[in-house]
Structures are given as C-alpha cells and as structure tokens.
Amino acid sequence: MIVLMKRNATQEDVGQVTAWIESAGYKPHVSEGVERTIIGAIGSDQGRSLLKSIAFMQGVERIVPLLKPYKLAGREFHENDTVVRVGDVEIGGSEGGASCSQFTVIAGPCSIESEEQMMECGYIAKKAGAMLLRGGAFKPRTSPYSFQGMGEEGLKILKNVGEKMGMPVVTEIMDTKDIDLIEEYSDMFQIGARNVQNFALLKRIGQSHKPVLLKRGLMTTIEELLMSAEYILAEGNTQVILCERGIRTFETATRNTLDISAVPVIKELTHLPVIIDPSHAAGHAKYILPLTRAAVAVGAHGAIIEIHPEPEKALSDGPQSLRPEQFYRLMDEVRILHDAMKNGIGNLL
Amino acid sequence: MIVLMKRNATQEDVGQVTAWIESAGYKPHVSEGVERTIIGAIGSDQGRSLLKSIAFMQGVERIVPLLKPYKLAGREFHENDTVVRVGDVEIGGSEGGASCSQFTVIAGPCSIESEEQMMECGYIAKKAGAMLLRGGAFKPRTSPYSFQGMGEEGLKILKNVGEKMGMPVVTEIMDTKDIDLIEEYSDMFQIGARNVQNFALLKRIGQSHKPVLLKRGLMTTIEELLMSAEYILAEGNTQVILCERGIRTFETATRNTLDISAVPVIKELTHLPVIIDPSHAAGHAKYILPLTRAAVAVGAHGAIIEIHPEPEKALSDGPQSLRPEQFYRLMDEVRILHDAMKNGIGNLL
C-alpha cells in the first residue's frame, strides 16, 4: 500500500504513519519528493485491514492499495486455465488465448413449467448441439406476485429430462436451506446475479463439491465478482465458472448492458472459465444471435441461452427466449465462427 | 397496458393482439391514429404476466406498462403515513410533508467488536440523543479474509448494551437460517444493500412480526426497492422502514452517490418511513455532517450513523465512522435544523 501525505504534512505526521505501519506488521518505506512525502508499506497481506485506518490519520491525503484483494482466484496463484467438469462436459481452457478449444452452450427455459415443456426444451437443446441443460425451479422475481417456480417438483422434472437426453443439468439456488435438495437433483449450482454477494450462500456452496455457475451482479465490478468466487474457492470448492450477464447502466434500449470487455479482462486476471449470458443482457430475442456471435469472437468459453418451445406462453422471460428455429440458427452460427476462431485465428502465428 | 403497433402492422396483426388481450382476461381498446394503431388492455391486474408476451407478437413495436407493480407499499392502497414502532421509539409520519414530527437517529458501530467497545458506543449514542442502537454481528464483507463478525456472542453484547442504555437495537440478518437467533436478540431486523433482492430472506422476514430496516441496494431502482418491501408486506409484516444509502455511479470521489432525491420521491410513492445512511453513502467521516444536515432538510424521517470510540482501531468501516465529539456535533446540528424545519417551515402557510 502507498500512503500519499498532504503537502503541509509535518515530520510528526510522517512519524505517526510509519509507527502505525510498523505496528501492523509492515515495513514502512519513506520517499521524500519535491512537494510531498510518499510512504510505502511493505509486507505480507495479513494486516491489510489495519492499514486502511491510515486513510484518516493527520497529514494523510489518501492511501492507494496496490495488490489485488483475491488470491485463489488470481492467475498469480494458479497460472493455468481451470477446466470445470460438469458430468462429461468440460468448460474452460486455452490459457487465455483468443481461441478456446470448445465453446460450450448451456440452453433451456427460464422456468421449468411442466414435464412436457421441459422435454421439448431438452429435445431442442440436444438436437441443436447444446451440451448442458438449464431450467429454473426457484425463481428470483422482482414481484412477489409473479410465478415463483415449481420448487422440488420442477427439480425432479429437470433431472429426469437431463437423464433422458444425456445432458448434465444446472439450476439456480437462492437460499442456503435448499442446498441439500438442489445437490440431489442438479449437476451444477447456479448463483444468480442478485445473490452474487449473498456471502452466506457463497460460503455454504463452497463446502459442496458440485461445480458452480456464478453470475456477475448488475452492480458488481469484475474485482468484486472475483472476490465472490474467492469466497467459494476459499471453502475448498474449485469448480467455479464465471458468467457475464449484463450490467446496469443509464442505457435502456437493452435490458442491461452486456460488458463484452469483461471476457478478456477476466481471462487475464483469473484462471476460471468465463461464459456469456446474452439473454438476460439483451432482454429481447432479436439481439441474442449477434451477441452470441460476439461472445464466440471475443473468446468466451461458452454461453447460456434461454429457449422455449412457445416463448409467448412462457411463465417468465418470454420476450428474451429463443424459438426452436432461432436456436438452431444460433448454434449453426456458433459453429461457423468457432471454427474460424480455432482453425483460422488459432493458426495465425 | 398500452400496445403500440408498428406503422406497417396489418389488420390481422391487430386482431391477434386483441384476441390475446381477451384471452388473458382483459378488454382490448383499439385507437387508430394517423400513423399507428394503439391498443389498450383494460382490466384488473391478474393477467399482467401474460400480457408481457404481446411484446413480441407480429406487428407490435413495443408495450408500455402503465400501472405501478406494487400495491401494499403504495399510497394508493394506504394513503396515510405508516409509523413504525421499535420498542418505544416511533419512526415515520408527517403525511409526506416537509417537516417530520421527529428525526430519529440510529447510531452505533459497524461491527460489534467487544463488550467494552459496544458499551462505549451505547454511552456515546445515548448521551448524544440517538434513539436506537445499531451494531453488526454478521458482517457482509467483500473479502472472505476480512473480519466476518462476532456472531451470537456479538448479539448477546448488543442486546445487553441496549437494555442497559434503554435503547432498542437493530442488527443485520444475512441468511434465513439465522432468523430465530436474531429475533431473540434484536428489536429490528436490518436487511443490507447486498440482500435487498434476496427474495428468500425477504419472504421469511415477512413472516416475522419484528420491524425491518430495508436498505436500498447499490443498483436498485426506487421501484425495485418498493417491490422488495412488497415481498415483506405481502407476507403480513407491515413494519418496514426504507433506507437510502447511496447508489453506485461513475463518480468515485465518494464511496457511493447519495441519492438525496430518493427521499421526496419515496415519500410521494409510499406510506412507509424513509431514512438516510450517510455513512455508507459517503464512505468518509468528513462528509457525514453535511449529508446528515441535508437529510434533515430534505424531509427524511431519520438517519443511521456509524460511530466508534476510536475509528482508527475499528475492525470495519473505520474511515467512515464518527468519533464521539463529531457525533455530538452532528446531533446538535440535527436539532437546530429539525427545529427550523418544524417551527419555521412547518409554520409557513
């Protein structure tokens, strides 16, 4: 950490800061500039929170933290790409390069609504070439009067359809009390945008051995997303996939603003795989195809796409769900672009 | 709801929309304009989610929802101000007018750190004239390596200090599994910014009879905040206080951006009391006094302020905690301004 002293700071002020740094177990390093004194605090990371108090000592203008707050999630701790396995499916890999060895598509309806609807979705997903099946049984809805999901009955349907199709399944968890239940039925936990900083849930999931799909929140910085992943990793669960799903900005033409740059940033900072959720970012089916193409081209490890046999009858997220023929087209486009990435761009020197 | 048809929509398109509106239990109302057709859907609220599907029917440009999505939280349902009682303390009232009958200050440390620290805080709060005591036992921290709170031991200390000082206490709940525990020790639940859309928690708290302090999230719109309150109200708990604590914007000079306008907006839309948390909004002690003055002047029902006997030794939020003498000054300023509001401005015609 660096401490920038005010121009009029006294020698006594400097002395008190260095004393504090020492008492926190760090070594102070004073640099006297032409106009200001700058003090570095050198040492390992354990006294970090004590150092923050320096911000309001006499004569201090501000402090600048230099190191990243996460460890296990960072490339410095774990240089090579983590490949997460969900059943037989692998997600991740390529060491941060442009071209990923696979582009894994997760597909399914927003909500599980009935055995029939879920079977149709499973059939469409399988036929199109998706690798994993999604479906929500516990739904986070802004309104208490909206459909809240089928609960355990939905989980049973999901597991059943996944088995019939030979596809691993993923579903959202919203409450620590549901962990055992969801662990029984699902191959991967999904933590939604609104629970990305539900730290009790993150810790509890960290004690499971099932992989986790962790979505970035509407308001979460990339650093905070990595800190939320760190909560899971720190408890021993290393199978975490990150998901960019749009952030909240002033623009209202789309439901949220897809932060496509988050993909190269995340691939640089962390070894964990990163996928894109264009459905929630855009909020409208008509923008999903171009955004999924962009996800392939930018180097994401995959995408999660909402589909529905009849979007106009969906109990949730209808407007952003793809019809079967739209999804078939999307998977064709994904294949063409991913081939160009692997065979074309991957072969450039 | 209003449906705006595209300029080139056909009579058949219009017919399909009106048929859908009827099948959802609404009455369609077609207005043919010079350039476009507009269709209103008239009826009660139950088919609302079905109507959303119209957004992507043939020939439809967009749909415009007209009614507010909340009911119990709205002034239309409950015109007069709700006054929430926490122990002997009342928060709220004034029918949306400029001058509130009281300006209730909640004070205490970010984290409960020890019996001694909490007793000092209680003494300072009481001496200065605060009405409620706050203190965190379960702490939502961005980093898993930061102090996570004292847990039940902290709750015991909090309750004990509150009783000695004759002040009701409030503490944060982060997980549905802790409800019984916190209900035993605390006079009011606090739901933090990061859990404002933890719907499982909201529902469970709605089944309690203890009052709730519900903080706005960093990226929650005012409408979403009211929808989160609606979750609690819909379960039967009507004792909800809303809290504006700063939203996330591009500006980094303060930790968050205090949305002071939220106070008159919230007072217009809802009957629930609204208070301000300048500590988390500003993130630095030096801005707390002016922002608290602004809270009084804008017509908030109160404020929640972080204090600490020695902020530089605080285990969390030190930089934004007021020292005792700063807090005494703050309470003096609050009294002077609140008197001017009540006696001066309240007496204007």
Add this chain to the structure above:
Amino acid sequence: MIVLMKRNATQEDVGQVTAWIESAGYKPHVSEGVERTIIGAIGSDQGRSLLKSIAFMQGVERIVPLLKPYKLAGREFHENDTVVRVGDVEIGGSEGGASCSQFTVIAGPCSIESEEQMMECGYIAKKAGAMLLRGGAFKPRTSPYSFQGMGEEGLKILKNVGEKMGMPVVTEIMDTKDIDLIEEYSDMFQIGARNVQNFALLKRIGQSHKPVLLKRGLMTTIEELLMSAEYILAEGNTQVILCERGIRTFETATRNTLDISAVPVIKELTHLPVIIDPSHAAGHAKYILPLTRAAVAVGAHGAIIEIHPEPEKALSDGPQSLRPEQFYRLMDEVRILHDAMKNGIGNLL
C-alpha cells in the same frame, strides 16, 4: 402520447386534459378502465412540446410518449441502409443483416505528431489493409496542460500522407470556427464524444457536404445519439456514420464500457452505418484485438483503431495504441472472421 390519470381524477380533470389536447391540435381518445382513465392524443407531430405540459395538470399521474423523436435518422423514414462514401471507400450496407458486405477499418495515430510519424502510420495502415487514415490535429484533452494538437500544420501533414497512400483521411473538429479549415484538408469530419451534443457544431456540420463520423458520447443514450445525427440530417447532410466508443459505467477495469449491443440496436433503428472504436472503449492495447473481433461478429460496419509506430513515445493515448505487428495481426483476424461472416453465416438460410 398517452396520458395516465390518477385513480382519484375527476371528470373535470379529464375534461381539462382533453380540452388541452384539442387546443394543441390533437384528437383526444378517452378510455375508461376499471381503476383509471387513460387518454390518448392522436395526431401529427407538430404540437408535441405543447403536450408535455399535460404532465403537471390536475389529476394527471404521468404521460407516456409513444413515438420516436427522430425522423430522418429512422428506418421508418428511410428503410434501406445508407452507404456513406468517403473518397472511393464505402461504409455501410447489408440491410441490417448479420453479415456486412465489407468491414471498413479506419486506422491512424491519436495525434499527428510529425511528418515522419504520420508517414509511418500511413504506411502501416496501408500495408495492413486499412481503408481510411485518421489523425488528430485539434485534440480534446481533459487537461489544459496536455498536448493540444499541431493544428493546421498537422492537417497539412495528414492530407499529404493520405494522398501519398491513396487513402481518404478523417480528423476531429471541435469548434465551428474551424470548419472551413478542416473542410479543406479532410475527407470526413469527426465529431468526438465530448461534442456529441454540441448542437451549434452539429448544425454547422449539417450544412457541409462532407461525410461525418459522429461518435457517441460517454453519457449519450442511443436515442440521443440518433437525435444528434438528426441535427446533421435536418440541415441537409445525409452522410453520417455513427460510432460506438464505450460508455461510462461503474466498472473501471476498462477505460469505458464498450456497449456492443448498441450495434444491433442501432442497425434496427436507423439506416445509418455504425462502427466500433475499441481503442477508446478499452483504453489498453491488450484488449483491442478481442473487441475488434467482437465488432466483426456482432455485425458492425467497421472499426476505428489507434496505431502508433512506437506507442511508448506517443504524445497522447499511447497505452491504447497498437504497435505495427499487433495491427497486422488484428487485420488478419478481421479478414478471417469477416470471411466466416460473409461466406459462412451469410449462406445460412
């Protein structure tokens, strides 16, 4: 426009609103719902600003404008894609489809620094296959102490290098008084993000016949961007190219947040071409390649890229400028992906 009356609005209130609508030259259309009355105002667009006043008439809850505020920029007015010609180079086209017939790259340094530097940039741009040359002679810098550009001397260098390379050139204009000067030396005007709502400049440029590259501002909604284009179109200049260059959000990992979704949204709403500026969005050279790939895949008509023979010696924007070998690689990637888009995806049914 739609007027939503309050629940307790009287017949008299409704009468006053309908009278006002009529006096503004519109036809009122009253729909009485179960809980509310809704009033539509039907007519042509000329009284629009008069209608806004209805927002604060007695008994009115809110008004909802239904029509888009732009005309000439919209697809309703001009259905087919506009193709802008700059010298021999064409930008635009494909009727909003996934695959554009060309992906036009504009390249060059942020600032023109010397004849030698500009010649090197021109050579690199030409060799790599870029079609247009950029270079700033008047620089909008946050600080008055930063390099402000070479002015007319720079313009001469730019024109000279463009002629030698056989590439049309584009440069930024910041002040109405410089129009004649820049018109003399440049083949296209660039209006920068900070001047996107400099309406005096927009109007004046609208009277020129040279094409315009109009950058979206950091804070500009897509609708506002189209309104700024409308200013130029309304004066008679129809040769406008729009450019998404990143918007300001809470995320600080990149300089700005590239709003990649803006491309399909803009292609839907307007006939004008849209390109991407990944250099300013990302602010760091290491993210430019993946973001440019995303620009091709999402269907943009081109990109504008900052290059420099020695970025570490650049007088402005060094960190986001590509070195020659990075730019050659970028152009190879662009060609591979654009071929996949045209030949692969374009051939899907």
Add this chain to the structure above:
Amino acid sequence: MIVLMKRNATQEDVGQVTAWIESAGYKPHVSEGVERTIIGAIGSDQGRSLLKSIAFMQGVERIVPLLKPYKLAGREFHENDTVVRVGDVEIGGSEGGASCSQFTVIAGPCSIESEEQMMECGYIAKKAGAMLLRGGAFKPRTSPYSFQGMGEEGLKILKNVGEKMGMPVVTEIMDTKDIDLIEEYSDMFQIGARNVQNFALLKRIGQSHKPVLLKRGLMTTIEELLMSAEYILAEGNTQVILCERGIRTFETATRNTLDISAVPVIKELTHLPVIIDPSHAAGHAKYILPLTRAAVAVGAHGAIIEIHPEPEKALSDGPQSLRPEQFYRLMDEVRILHDAMKNGIGNLL
C-alpha cells in the same frame, strides 16, 4: 507517480523503467517488497504525459498517478475561498465551513419567450428575493425540432429586464462565435452541462473577464469538472462558479440524480464557489423545494432555479419550472434554513 511491477518482473524490466523515468526528468525511487517491486517517480509535473507510457512497458502491472491533475483550481494553490462578483452580487465564501455567509439564488425562466414573460419572471424573482436573473436565448435542445431560443432578440430582452429590476443577468453560451454578442448583453456566461468539455469554448471564455457559471456534465466526474474550470483559469479568468445539476445514473424516477455530496467534496478540493441546480436534477417542480432545502443545509453557496409565470405554457422545461407562489415559498424556506445554518450551526463551537 507509482509504478507497480509484476511479480515476475526481472531486474532488466526494473532497469528499463527507471531509465525511462530518468529520461522524462524524474528521479526513480525503487522499493523492493516481499512479492513485488514498486518504483516511485519523483519530480515536478512537466513530464507527466511521458510517464503514462510506462503503463505498458515490459514487467509493469500498472501505474498509479498520485497528484491531482489540476493546479489553479485546487486549494493547494489558492487556500482561501474565491468570492465571485457579478455586478453587485457576491457568490462564495466561508472557507469551506458549514455555513455560508449568503445563499445566492439565481432565478428565471428556462427560455426567454417574450418581453412580457421575462418581465413577469423578473418581477417574481425580485419580489421573492433572488439576486440574479437567468434566461436562455440560445437553447441546447436534444431535438432539432424543438424551440431553439430567441437569439439576440432574447438577449436584449434579458438585459433590459435585468436593468429594470436592478439584477445582474446570466445566460448560456453554446458557441465560440457568440462570445462578443453575449458579452455585450450578459453579466455572466453560463456554460451548460453538454458543453462542459467543449474545450474550445472553455479556452475562449477564459480570455474574457466576465464571470462564468460552469455546470457539471451529466457524466462528468468532479475531477473532470475541476479540470474544465482549470481550462478557464489557465487563460486568466478567475471568476468561475461551479454548479452541480444532477448526474446520469440508472435511476429514472428523477430526470437526473442530484449528487448532493459533490458540494462538500468540491468545497474541500477547490476554492471556487459551488451552487446547486435542483430544477434540472429533479426534472419536476414537486421535488424542487426539498432539494433546495438540502442545498442550503449541505452548505452550497447558492442555487439556480427555473421559474415561469405559467409553466404549462412554457416553451421549454415547463414541468420543472416553479409557479410564482411555489417560488415565494421556496425563498421563505431558504431564509429560514439559512438563518438556522448561520446563527444556529455557525455558533456551535
């Protein structure tokens, strides 16, 4: 500036950075930590832009600028409050304390519409106790089809009404070519939010001797606002008043989000006066009174308020304009609160 090296940076990397720092005229200061090397660059400010290039040298993780980029606008350069004089009216002062010696209200219509309307506004403003008169003759409108202002005819009216009422006047300038014209008629220039980074305009205004009201942009950071003020100061014009007028955020309940915290932040960082524009921030008359009270309480030096004799007939900004009786009430509230600030809070120890 501080340079943070990567964990795997070599001695050679460090050597190249220190060599670069020396060649830019600074003194390098190397601190070897447990995990990383940190290098400070010590010296005066002239090589600042050269240092930025270090960001992408081999082995460098990132650079952290430590000093503020503005000088003349900062308290370090000019410790005491600047008091700006417009005619006989003074704005500013109190050395950053809570209570300003005066709270200066500027009032008038958004647009000058006619001699009669302006006279009425002048009469209302004068009667209520406002000190300066505002009125727009050149209007920055999002739409080219909206009323663009009366131009010089409006300026004549404004000057005439100001003289009759004995009030100095202020009006907006949008283009460098209008400077002489506006200088002739107006006692103060206003630079609007959309021109806050129109650097050509800032420089030109800096050469005038008339005071300037500089509005913060919708997405301008406080630091950028001070840099824009620096442009004016650097040209020799020291009479600059800053104005917070709401920033753009995700919240749509108000037109913009008033950043009330900007007032104490600005008072800490700069000696220039700062006022609040609640009219543009809120966008609706019903919120102007509470927000103006908050402006007084937070310690602003004044406010600029839109008024209109008949807001429903205003050619622009009707919904946010106060009626005469609302403005009289506002001025009464301002007086009561400002007295409490001066006599009550100013007398606290």
